[in-house]
Amino acid sequence: MATNTLKPLGLACLLALSLAACGGGDKTAGAAQEGSSAPDQAAAGSTIDKIKKSGTIVLGHRDASIPFSYIADNPNQPIGYAHDLQLKVVEALKKNLNLPDLKVRYNLVTSQNRIPLVVNGTVDLECGSTTNNLERQKQVQFSNNFFVVGTRLLTDKATGIKDYADLKGKTVVTTSGTTSERLLKEYNDKNKAGINVISAKDHGESFLMLQNGRAQAFMMDDVLLAGARAKSADPAKWEIVGTPMSYENYGCMMRKGDAEFQKVVNDTLSEMFKSGEVNKMYAQWFEQPIPPKNVNMEFPMSDKMKEIIANPNDKAADE
Known part of the structure; x- marks a missing residue:
């Protein structure tokens, strides 16, 4: 991932x-x-x-x-x-x-x-x-x-997004080939959640799409989201939200x-x-x-x- x-x-x-x-x-x-x-x-x-x-x-x-x-x-x-x-x-x-x-x-x-x-x-x-x-x-x-992680969301604090129920009509990016990509698509289809799911080639590109506004949230393992936030120009701008959709073992x-x-x-x-x-x-x-x-x-x-x-x-x- x-x-x-x-x-x-x-x-x-x-x-x-x-x-x-x-x-x-x-x-x-x-x-x-x-x-x-x-x-x-x-x-x-x-x-x-x-x-x-x-x-x-x-x-x-x-x-x-x-x-x-x-x-x-x-x-x-x-x-x-x-x-x-x-x-x-x-x-x-x-x-x-x-x-x-x-x-x-x-x-x-x-x-x-x-x-x-x-x-x-x-x-x-x-x-x-x-x-x-x-x-x-x-x-x-x-x-x-x-390691054990939970799959959650990274978003700009200003969006007001707090959980998956807030994603209707929003674009969410995840990384291609990951467990999060599969889980998000399954959730979207099963719940008719109205989420526009897009996939990036790697975590860096996923976070870039979030930063430039192409997506309003980035779904991934919470610890990787914390890593992306730590590497950003303004870590205080971003928050990790949402009830874990799953727990993953590394x-x-x-x-x-x-x-x-x-x-x-x-x-x-x-x-x-x-x-x-x-x-x-x-x-x-x-x-x-x-x-x-x-x-x-x-x-x-x-x-x-x-x-x-x-x-x-x-x-x-x-x-």
Whole structure:
């Protein structure tokens, strides 16, 4: 739940058609696109075998899922809460596999291509703002959940919009390929709500449509709305409203049927939950000023979030 713009380095790699051009050093930006000819899981073997053989792990990242996975100052270096979780998995792999020189390659993903790129072997692990649901579990494996959100609305305070019932005759934007897009369209059809639903390619474009008046509300996971608000020129202008239409669990994605790799990821998350390290990380990204504008999201930990820390599980929100 981000644009699919090619990084300059990635474009050079494609033009050169050379693995050497893309190999780079540690933390090189990847540029694989949807439909890449990377091998599927059956051909590649286990993810851990693939990592051992290549000496590299490919991490999927977003460019606008604040504060989970996004680009701030350095276009080749994603940052964020979920990205920090990925890096903890990398550290565990270095130790468990005795690979101190394990390299990290980054691959930008979008709402539309993130699942295909995990399925076809281009991306080994994607921790961003991906909802763990039953439909997606048919295609990919999820880690234990690491976040819980509610689907709500972001709007200009001046509109007077307070809940979904206030949207009749209004235009509401959501991001293409997300759970919110499906939920909003279902709500509109079922209730004959009279909402003009439009979809943008990523969260950044969705918020831009809200800012320039093309839409009167932006529906998405509440924490992502808080991130968009924090990044805006005037955060005080915008408010998050509405009774959550659903609750969503975020999990890290990996290829289906790879229990060995899933265990490494889950063990890493569980250790962070048990030790309390996750609480410090949460405070860093949700309760303190964050890049690029050093705005505090002011998003305290919810009771539902505390529940998944106390009782780790990989259940889908719609299970």
